[in-house]
Amino acid sequence: MNNDKKINKRVLGNMRNPFGMDRRDFMKRIGTGLVVAFSVGNTPLKAGMLAQDDTPGVNAFLRIGEDGRVKVYVGKIEMGQGPITSLPMEVADELDVRLEDVDMIMADTDLCPWNEGTYGSLSTRVFGEVLRGAAAKARAILVKMAAEELSLGVTELETRDGIVRSKKDSSKKITYAQLTKGKEILETSVGDVALKKTSEFRIMGTSKLRVDSREKVTGEALYAGDIQIPNMLCARILRPPSLGSKLLNVDTTQAELMEGVEVVRDGDLVAVLHPSQHIAGKAIAKVTAEWEEEKVDINQDTLFDHILEVATESRTLASEGKLEQGKEAAVKNINSTFLDPYIAHSPIETHTATAMMEDGRMKVWASCQTPYPTRDGIAEELGMDQKDVQLLPIFVGGGFGGKIYNPQAIEVARLVKLTSKPIQLVYTREEEFIYDRLRPAAVVKIDAGLDEAGKISYWDFAVHQGGGREAVHFYDIPNSRTRTLSAPRGAMGHPFYTGAWRAPSVNTNTFARESQMDILAAAAGVDPVEFRLRHLEHDPRMANVVKTGAERFGWTPAKGPSGRGHGFAVGIDVGTYVVVFVEVEVDKNTGYVQVKRAVCCQDMGMVVNPQGAILQMEGCILMGLGYALREEIQFESRKMLSTNFDSYAITQFNMAPEIDVFIVDSKDEVPYGGGEPPIVVMGGAVANAVFDATGARVFRQPLTPERVKEAMG
């Protein structure tokens, strides 16, 4: 074919070299064929994260090899939320290959380009769109190559199942594999090829079961602690009795006397090593140490006073009209204070990492949502070159934001560097609690009033120490203000590490807002659905979600408390509009709340894998019942008293309600977030249903039997 040369080899165009290596090395590493690389650009949730030292050039690429298989190299990880199933659907559809011909290579830091991390519902919402662009670009290139091969015009060709063929004469065809054989083409995608319209989708929008289930039900799926390396040692690390403690002295003599136990000491890092996890555990118990503890006079009950005292720095997020005018117009004022405790991520897999040195390079398998920042953190800690640290692909046993932070990976790498031996570190459940980046405890104060017509005349919202995401209301209120109040720099805002807990800040702010809306509705003597709709006249999308959910639930109008135990809450999370209606039964003697039924309706824009979206919705409802009803970190000073599942209870089977989830059809929209939405409304929905059942309003989460009973009086 004399046209071969035209499109045989191409070099990187308008992007930075993905690995700082030349094209030949790059192709050698991942294999020949057609490679399309792409950049996500600046993503919206970057604040507070470790960023690469300069703008990322390439975020992922896909390769069509000589065997016709499509390999997609992405920095995303699979922790149950489903990109291993949904991302290939996007590629296969845009590229017109069979779904089973797409392989995912996820978060091997040697092979996959840099990625900030897997969190914030970014994978489909931001990343997927660009991935589709790359697949569309690859398809366009293949069609062009085929046109040359078949001596036909590009418009005379169509693609299906990895084949380019003539629209008129299907015998004139060539496979993607034939087209890419022996080629070394490296292209970039900058969103320059049109994506398929929704009506053209063959795979996207259809429901697919998870592709990783078989491995997971047979026990073959590998997690960080399942990596077994010859001569590997298990590590246990000496931990302080409470956070902020200073190590005064340590005696490791007894541990050293144990057969086969190795003690490692490097500054404040004191560890014991043994081939057996069990013996390592016994050895660490024999290490005695004296600590100077930092004492603060605070526990889970006094913490809210502390928060109000320390949160003095005010920032106004939004303001509309004049509060004073609204107050003058008000005939009823309702001033409420809502309290949220610390809660833990509690994935069933604790933070775990296994590492070894090989040919002067550090190889790490870590239960981690942020392989690249973690790799960079290890390199920095050990004074190694980033290129000499590799994080390898591994399943993650639940993250929920807690595995954005990975002290275990740094610790294990330090131990490997010190000993030159392969080492595994599995956090105990107690360590998992102590070093978790908890959902921050918070106080939300809302002062609001109703005018004579029963409409909200003003709304003054202040969240203390909880963060501002989705703090700003979306209702029609003429006079309002939304503020965050935070501890000034240098003050101890929280006695524990805090961080991003599934939909950070949104659970706290939504619980407060939706409880207050319900209180106002009752004060106005209006059915709470009707009350919401009266304040959503400008927002048909949200009004539609509320109406659709109410219909699906079988809501009949009544002012609260109706005694039926029906309640709901609405919210927004990463662009998705969501409502959950619940029916509860409250034991009047004990205050125990049983959620019998939950109906969720959400408008999340275009959905790649409806089945995957439904799994996330159901998961959010069930996980959300945990924080609504029972999750609360117990502590005294900076000492964690919640250390295992006996002292920190999460959702169990006996709490599982009958669940009905429903996605509003808006497939011509862009995709919004799918990993979090229903969880944000669970607290408000349950509190409102408890009020509807009993007339008792509970202002403090979780709604434990004691609190419900106390509120019932």
Next chain:
Amino acid sequence: MKTVQFELNGKSVSVSANEDEPMLWVIRQQLGLTGTKFGCGSGFCGSCTVIMNGEAVRSCTLPAIEAAGTKVLTIEGLSSNGELHPLQEEFVKSDALQCGFCTPGMIMNAYGLLLKNPEPTNEEVVIAMDENLCRCGAHGRIIQAIQNAGKQMKKSVAP
């Protein structure tokens, strides 16, 4: 150290274990079967569940020496010749998992239930599974998968 012999997934094995060494680490480290997971170390979460003489047990709190002379089944022994057990099959069909970390323990605990009660009611499944923890929130699907598997198992042994 004591030598402990037992049957693991149909094969006789012999290990040496300390008096208080939990079965979990013997299975994972000495016998190299990593499907059985460590979740809490205190018997609260159930991700370490295995079957011993037909009973679901928490391997993280079970001293390995107590397994002497018993028949032990782990998740690796449930499928045969690459063919999934009906429980595994139904977990796949129902998408009864997300991160998958609790899954082996869920399946083994459910297996223990179905051995005794092949057609459990919803309530019986809830009672039997209540102390196996799932953080991703697959509870409803797990209950469904277990009930479906019970029916499948009954069918396959029916004349």
